[in-house]
Amino acid sequence: MNIEQRRTWNENHKQLTEIILNANEHVPTIKLFLDHHALLYSSKMSKDRIHTLEDIVLEHMDESNLRKYPVRARDTKNSIVWHLWHIARVEDITMNILVADSQQVLHSDQWLQKMNIRFSHSGNSMSDDDIAELSSLINIESLLEYRIAVGKQTRQIVSSLQPGEFRNKVQDSRIKKLFDEKAILQEASGIAEYWSKKTIAGLVLMPATRHNFLHLNKCVRIKDQLKKEMKQLNRLK
Template sequence: MDMEQRRKWNENHKKLKEIILKTEEHSQIVQLFLFQHSLLHSSSIGQKVQVTLEDEVMKNLDQTTFRQYPVPNPDTKNSIAWHLWHIARIEDMTMNILVNDDQQVLYTANWLEKMNIAFAHSGNDMPEGDIAELSSRIDMDSLLAYRAAVGRQTQKVISSLIPGQFKTKVEQKRIKRLFDENAVMQHSKWLAEYWSKKTIAGIILMPATRHIFLHLNKCIRIKDKLNKQSMKLIIDKKMVALD
């Protein structure tokens, strides 16, 4: 996605926000969500020709850049690995616990073992040592496969909703599940409280779309910054060699 396509994504998100509670426009809402959501995952998810925001993140992304922590960006010091894992976890728990009251994708195929990590929570308020461990250990290919599985499940969940469900409040028993399944850490109760005040529409407009968009853009800025630093280092070394 280039800058013009990202601008269009923002415009469509604004439109989605305007119509999402209009029961009579349920079909249009679902289709617009599916389109917006597909642009936040690998192009293989939506089977579209258009380059997605995840495609842009992964283009020429090497392991060093993927794992570097901390990073020198003003809006985040967390690694690209952490950001991709975080948005996958948030999407998984909100869509499959809060919206669908079903099993998280995380526990459908030994994903923790495949990703080579032990962190099942959202990543909010995560200690620096744990972020460093996750960044260095997580298997990139398995993380991307997990995120793809989460994305496919999200599209199934939203496609199965019936007119009027977007107005439904998140049930408290589902909020409780977040803690029962260690999806949200006890010292991050603020996150569960924030979600507990939302309708299904509110969950869709942030965790399932806007939240992902913001973090993927951070990933692109991280990659660009680190690539510029690497290029500058190479040039500086060449200049020294010429002296």
């Protein structure tokens, strides 16, 4: 996604926001969501020839740069792998617990063990030490596979929604489930309160789409900063 494609993505997000609550626009809403969402994941997920925002983040990046923590980007110090993990966790949690009241992808196929991490929460209010641990230990190949699994599940969930269901409010019992499953830290309870006020449409418009877009753009900025630092080091040699 170049600058023009990102501008188009934002325009499509506005369009999705405008039609998502209109039951008469349900079929176009689902189609727009699927096209919109695919651009936030590896092209391997949709098996399309589109060049996605995640593709841009990952291309020509070695493991040390993906893991680097802290970074000196203007709006984050967290590693690229942390951002990729965080947005996958938030989407997994919100779509599967709050929207579908189903099992998280994380617990469906031993993903914690595969990713070589011990963190089952969303990453909100995570300590610096834990971010450093995750950044250094996470199995990147498994992380990327987990992201694809989360993305595919989200697409199934949203595609199965019926006309009018985007207006449904998040049920209190599902908010409680966030804590029962330790999907969010107690220190991050504010995010549960925030989600509790959302409709299904609100969750689709933020965690499942715009939240990914914002963090992937942060990853691009981290990548650009790391490239600048490398060029500066090369000049000094």
